Amino acid sequence: MTRILGLSATSIALIVAVYGVVAALLAATRRMPRLAESARSAVFATFGLMTVANLAMIYGLVTHDFSIDYVAQVGSRSTPLLFTVISLWSSLEGSILFWGWVLSGYSAIAIWLHGRRLGSMGVYANAVLLGIGAFFYLLLVGPANPFGLVSPAPLDGPGPNPLLQNHYLMAIHPPLLYFGYVGMSVPFAFAIGALLSGRLDQTWLRVTRRWTLVSWIFLSLAIIAGMWWSYDVLGWGGYWAWDPVENASFMPWLTATAFLHSSMVQERRDMLRFWNQSLIISTFLLTILGTFLTRSGVLSSVHAFTEGTIGLFFLAFIAVVLVFSLVLLMGRGGELRQTGSLDDPLSRETVFLANNLLFTLFTFTVLLGTLFPLVAEAVRGVKVSVGAPFFNRMTIPLCVALLFLVGVGPALPWRGGRRDQLKRTLAPSLTALVVTVAVSFAIGVPSGWAIAAFSFAAFAMVTNVQEYARGVLARRRAHGESWPQALYRLMMANNRRYGGYMAHIGAILVAVGITASSAYRLEREVTLSPGQSVEVGDYRVRFDQVEAFEEPHRWVIRAQLTAFTGSRELGVMDPRLNFYNGRAEPITTPAVRSRPNRDLYLNLLAFERDGSNATFSVIVEPLVFWIWFGGFVVAIGGLIAMLPPRRRAPRRAADRIAVEVA
């Protein structure tokens, strides 16, 4: 019953979406307003249908209905309820189902908010969103049908992939990623709507600014959550491996970040029209490419889903979207004339241009490294893998250069300013730069790039914090406000600007965390008998015992160790190996003691059955905490930038005014 309900909902959604595309296209080209209304309703209908389909699947999972194909693949009676529910996205078909849900939801909200107000541009956007939707519903009816029948129904299933049921972050990371990925469809749809309708002014940009920002926030959080998960589960003490799937989430983030900056140049100075269109189209294409790479089996990766015919569908979809949007963009390119021009090379516009250049280079580098194995196999017929050394060598200089820009940009006014004033503004930052370089040499920071990263981070941090300080001081002088009051009012009065600076501060923290944790990482692998200790850095770790016990869905081998610094006891740490039912390989669960200054990371590698000894890797990494914290600050900054500015205006008009003021 559940199965039939889900299958019907996805099938009807496909039909409705296809109808909606046709209706919207007819409505836009023949100016038929009633058809436009009908296409609009189709968006809401698909959202309703996808909601039904997803709830049906969750119901099937929770009630262990193993006659449903997907439940038989990922369900298990012994899996805890939380992990049963989140196995909705733990495998291919379910993840597409969930994707369809998120997409239909985003589309419904976007069309509800903006669909009517924008004339044929909105109707075209409606068609594009339903077109993307139709593709995903087609997958659900065809090659990724989660509602297939299993007969006879098995009594129990294998449970979700153990890597995914081993950590609570798996309840957060995939949805965040989908919310980020899928959200990029909305600005894409309106950008294409603008190109198709010929309404090439800034309307689409204003309409979609918040949508890009929302998706960008989700994507930022998803990337950080993914790093955190990798750190907490995979047991190698790292958080980023330049794996194709990591790159797939990173590339659209890079182009979206570039867009968030360059769209401001278009808003303020009416420049970069063509460029902004290209960036938003690239961002969407990169999300689809990322999905293709992870689901088609083209590249090998630890995250890859199983392969099948679905890759062909994705390939066809990419081909259509790529050809369609590039042909449209190039064809319309000549009409995307800009009226503004650069006045002064030392202006914020210039910094944004440089920023965009670097982000584009960065994206291209990551894309090249990701696809290179494919190119090499196509051209030379050899299997190669491009590893971290390539990516690190190429991207570290880009990161340092970006840090420099983060430190310069906020100090430069739009259209340029007076040189002497610039010198005064940048004096504290430059002082911080010089001091950090001197200190780094004095304490012997191990590598030149690390010195550069620390120094430019200090430089950038001072510039951005100084912006806050100057604003708060000015408000205190002018209005006599208290410190917190002044800070709050300052941020609310110009939330886009100060939200942006906060995102900068978060990004700087992430950069410092990454630099410190990779430059000062200490690692030892050691075999200990009970009572023996090992010293790593100024930590001492004593192995007490190893024990085994059973939980409903897994077997657990747990080692107990006591950590000390000097003679001070820090507490017991218990790295584990979890053996899930029916899986050969154990899943490591490191024990991490995370503090703002450094992390102590213990991983159980092997053990003797009689408990006479066990092998551990002991890792000490400084400032890892700041990577997670910085990611959080970036997201908060994004949220602040998204808030409607506080004006004394009725709520309904607030949005429109905000758009005009911005």
Next chain:
Amino acid sequence: MNWRRSMIGLVISVPVIALLAYGMTQDPSAIASPLPGRAAPEFELAIMDSPDDVSLEELRGQVVVLNFWASWCYECRVEHGDLSAAASYYEGRGVRFFGVLYNDTPVNGRRWIAMMGGQSYPTLLDNGSRTAIDYGLYGAPETFVIDQTGNVIHKQIGAITFTRLRELIDPLLAAGTTE
């Protein structure tokens, strides 16, 4: 629309699509197994629910299909019907089918076979996964086709089909009769 300019868009898209299409034809996880063409690793394993053992050596002169499976493996369900059908099809014609239970308990294995409506060939118990290691298993299911002289002819990763089995086995039988 400027159609001449728009062709630039087409020129940019085509190589990207071609590259991705090429990628679809390759299997990145297909690390070539050194086994095909070489002698199959010997084994002597207990037959589930039977007092007997079977060794590869005593099967010389017959084609052997060795299918590693497990009750927790989803793809094994997919191929089960085809394997059972093939085993019946080749019955008494010089082809022996064996399942090898991989990383699983006999209790689970029996329940699974009952659930799938039986199995037309015996399953071997590979305690400690020794044989699986000898055969370089990545996961289940994997199927090895071994010819009459004890050489591995084919290694199948993932579910196998009846048609594929026929393509592999029929030439071996034809060659065996002409010798």
